[in-house]
Amino acid sequence: MAELYPSTPSTPSRRTTLRAAGGGTLLLGLGLAGCRSAVSESGATDPKAAAGPRRGGTVTVAVNSDFTPSLLFSQSGQSLQQRLVFNTLTRYDDRLRPQPELATSWDYAPDGRSITLKLRTGVTFHDGRPFTADDVVFAVKNLQNPLRAAQLRATAAAVTGFDKRGDHELTLRLAHPVNNLFDLFEFMIITDRNSVEDAVTGKRLIGTGPFKLAKWSPGTGLSLTRNETYWQPGRPYLDGVELRVIPQADALISSLRTGQSQLSFNVPGKSLAIVKNNPDLTVTSYDTGAGAYYLGVNTTVAPLDDKLVRQALAWAVDRERLLKQALGGYGLDSAAPWPKSSPAFTETGRTHYTYDPGKARELLKAAGHPRLRLPLLHISLPGDTALAESIQYDLKQVGVDVTLQPTDPATAQKNLISQNMPALWTMGHGFAQVQPSTLAVSAYPFNEAKNTSKFRSAAYTRVVREAWTSRATGAAANAQQSRISDILLDEAFIIDLVIRGNVQVASTTLHGVTLNKFSYLNLDDAYLAG
Incomplete structure (x- = not known):
């Protein structure tokens, strides 16, 4: 079995961790595509994958519990869909170094009491409204609200002021230094401030992410369709994603073995041996410490x-x-x-x-x-x-x-x-x-x-x-x-x-799946081949 938790490399310096030259296409590509280590146990190379990504198809993800709208802003077992609908400001690589997402670069004040973010331009929400600094201000204040039950509320509450310089530059002022601000930035989904109350009841989920909510069927799951105006050119490759609720382990495994589902992170550990030897499935262990x-x-x-x-x-x-x-x-x-x-x-x-x-x-x-x-x-x-x-x-x-x-x-x-x-x-x-x-x-x-x-x-x-x-x-x-x-x-x-560890079971036809540090599923670069 692959080791889930390899030895940790030397810790980067604080300056490396807190400052990043951002915004370039190369840096963004590294941050999103190479952000999470995973070891496939099959060891096989799929020749169809080598041909490169192809557009089209819908992936069905088997989950064992339903989306819970009231827990939208807290991290739980129902958080897998977060990064499909919403973006975050930054995203860690494997060494806890933040990489750009909706924030393209940042500059921490020497005293640790403020940070200035430069935000990505040309980003729109699913309803067509432009993303601006006001949306970041709202996202922080939203997590400060005790009704949201957000685990990182204490870190959000350390932000005491906002200074905007146009629509795409924002300084956050802090009551005191905190050493986990980028945890907040990766945890905090950027939601539409005009429909947030509809979001926490499951009526509407409007973000800037690669997929849009088509339907939530309580007890059955979520149906998502491609966001045709996504800010990453040519992404996503997939037409859609279905998150299908299958609480029974035997039924979930059967859906993977028969091809009704192409992806799951909910196969019970003692059942992984059943799917490991299936030539149509690949078992991948993530070393993120889920x-x-x-x-x-x-x-x-x-x-x-x-x-x-x-x-x-x-x-x-x-x-x-x-x-x-x-x-x-x-x-x-x-x-x-x-x-x-x-x-x-x-x-x-x-x-x-x-x-x-x-x-x-x-x-x-x-x-x-x-x-x-x-x-x-x-x-x-x-x-x-x-x-x-x-x-x-x-x-x-x-x-x-x-x-x-x-x-x-x-x-x-x-x-x-x-x-x-x-x-x-x-x-x-x-x-x-x-x-x-x-x-x-x-x-x-x-x-x-x-x-x-x-x-x-x-x-x-x-x-x-x-x-x-x-x-x-x-x-x-x-x-x-x-x-x-x-x-x-x-x-x-x-x-x-x-x-x-997060253990992923996927069809051999599915490629390009990643997770962030909070186990938000990222299918920006995912595609079906074969």
């Missing part, structure tokens, strides 16, 4: 308010078996949230908790709770159910009996946001694959100010805020990240289990 599966703990529910009990749970789970059985070996067993591509990753953190049921039982006994009975919420999809069942089995071995509570994805996400979780839950989290500070100021499970576990700590807040607003690099930055990791591991209010 997120992690974790065990969440509500620290207001006794005895989970005792960190000894939480640490016992962390020792009780067999991460290696979970990785193999629930995820088919695709990922990295880890007690810390960071993928190997993150500057915060350390092998010491990854192995801080290993499988030690004896130690788990000792800690539970020392805390005075040798037997416990607790509920465990999980998403009612095949892969998530397998994960929950594995956790249930492990916890039972140390005297913790859990009752599974299956929940649909949209409800689970809303409960996560509203802090309405039972004693235990298991889900996936993102945001460890970008700047490390983003996880602790943005992700719902980890947010230092308001997290789903209801964990509060002055020490945690202090180290997170220091890292977020710091301009440190090298050893100093590593030390800040290490302090965050130390608290996460010691307090164990979120118990990380497996870093998962």
